[in-house]
Amino acid sequence: MRVNLEQAIAKLKRGEVVAIPTETVYGLAADASNENALQQIYAIKERPANNPLIVHIATKAQVGDWAAEFSPLAQKLAHAFWPGAFTLVLPAKPEVLKIVRAGESTVALRIPEHAMTQQVLKESGLGLAAPSANKSTQLSPTTASHVAHGLGEHVPVLDGGACKIGIESTIVAVEGDEWRLLRLGMIGEAAIALVAGKPANKNKQATPRAPGQHLLHYSPITPIKLFDSKSDLIDFATTHKGCVALMIGDGEIASGKTFNLPNNPHTLAEKLYDTLHQMDALNAALLLIEAPPNQTEWLAIKDRLSRASHKTL
Numbered sequence: 001m002r003v004n005l006e007q008a009i010a011k012l013k014r015g016e017v018v019a020i021p022t023e024t025v026y027g028l029a030a031d032a033s034n035e036n037a038l039q040q041i042y043a044i045k046e047r048p049a050n051n052p053l054i055v056h057i058a059t060k061a062q063v064g065d066w067a068a069e070f071s072p073l074a075q076k077l078a079h080a081f082w083p084g085a086f087t088l089v090l091p092a093k094p095e096v097l098k099i100v101r102a103g104e105s106t107v108a109l110r111i112p113e114h115a116m117t118q119q120v121l122k123e124s125g126l127g128l129a130a131p132s133a134n135k136s137t138q139l140s141p142t143t144a145s146h147v148a149h150g151l152g153e154h155v156p157v158l159d160g161g162a163c164k165i166g167i168e169s170t171i172v173a174v175e176g177d178e179w180r181l182l183r184l185g186m187i188g189e190a191a192i193a194l195v196a197g198k199p200a201n202k203n204k205q206a207t208p209r210a211p212g213q214h215l216l217h218y219s220p221i222t223p224i225k226l227f228d229s230k231s232d233l234i235d236f237a238t239t240h241k242g243c244v245a246l247m248i249g250d251g252e253i254a255s256g257k258t259f260n261l262p263n264n265p266h267t268l269a270e271k272l273y274d275t276l277h278q279m280d281a282l283n284a285a286l287l288l289i290e291a292p293p294n295q296t297e298w299l300a301i302k303d304r305l306s307r308a309s310h311k312t313l
């Protein structure tokens with residue numbers, strides 16, 4: 001069900017859920033200080049209780065409502081990357097609801113850039129928990145119709161067009177003057193290190209962890225097989241009928257439909273989930289996908305595709 005801005009704000013204030021557009025993917029939003037509202041997010045998404053939620057806020061001034069510490073390093077990163085596809089995990093104030101942080105001692109915060117969602121945040125005055133508006137482990141939505149298709153027509157959706165970034169935010173945990181990368185996104189490690197003035201702490205024992213980063217994630221219903229080269233993919237398709245292919249730049253398979261995405265990580269990311277949704281709708285036996293090149297700017301896309309393909313590995 002489509003709702004307009006005023007209806008979305010009224011619903012959120014009443015403790016109801018609304019799917020909202022962001023520049024990364026559509027989020028299933030609810031008041032992050034309302035336990036009942038948050039329970040609806042977990043129920044609708046069938047999200048495991050140990051997977052915490054990102055709280056979306058309008059301004060840096062609101063960080064102090066949620067985080068117990070906003071260190072100079074965290075402030076530097078916030079200044080460089082907010083508003084945008086960047087999430088900071090910071091030590092939480094004790095009063096932040098346990099259901100938001102899934103029992104962790106930290107809270108994840110993001111200021112999104114999408115104009116409509118900025119307006120929702122500003123006019124409601126709320127912090128909004130908003131994980132991707134899809135069933136847990138399935139493909140993330142980048143349009144209002146993806147949300148309706150994945151969660152059902154009864155879920156209210158604020159339509160803000162197609163998401164411009166197209167994959168989930170980069171997540172960075174900051175404790176004092178140390179930072180760690182918890183999830184890759186289109187803002188890469190090198191850009192963060194440059195702003196931080198130091199490399200990430202890669203100590204495996206370090207906390208916080210990023211719970212909920214399961215190997216099977218971001219996944220279509222149809223199984224996926226990844227190929228390191230175009231020719232391997234094309235060869236496979238000649239002996240396996242009923243497949244659909246996704247290739248980067250040029251190329252096609254003779255035995256089925258081929259989707260081609262641009263050979264540029266940013267424009268490819270913008271179209272990636274929509275293309276996977278379209279491929280999934282064709283009820284093919286298998287989706288054959290050309291793996292991106294081994295260069296750092298493709299790492300986030302590689303991460304999503306390898307998780308999406310996990311069940312066929």
Ligand code: AMP
Nearest residue numbers: 052053106107108131132209210211212
């Ligand atoms: P999403 O489902 O895209 O909204 O992303 C939520 C992800 O953010 C979770 O799966 C966690 O990996 C990470 N996250 C959220 N809150 C925290 C937290 N308090 N500590 C560590 N990671 C978090």
Ligand code: MG
Nearest residue numbers: 131132133140
């Ligand atoms: Mg998600």
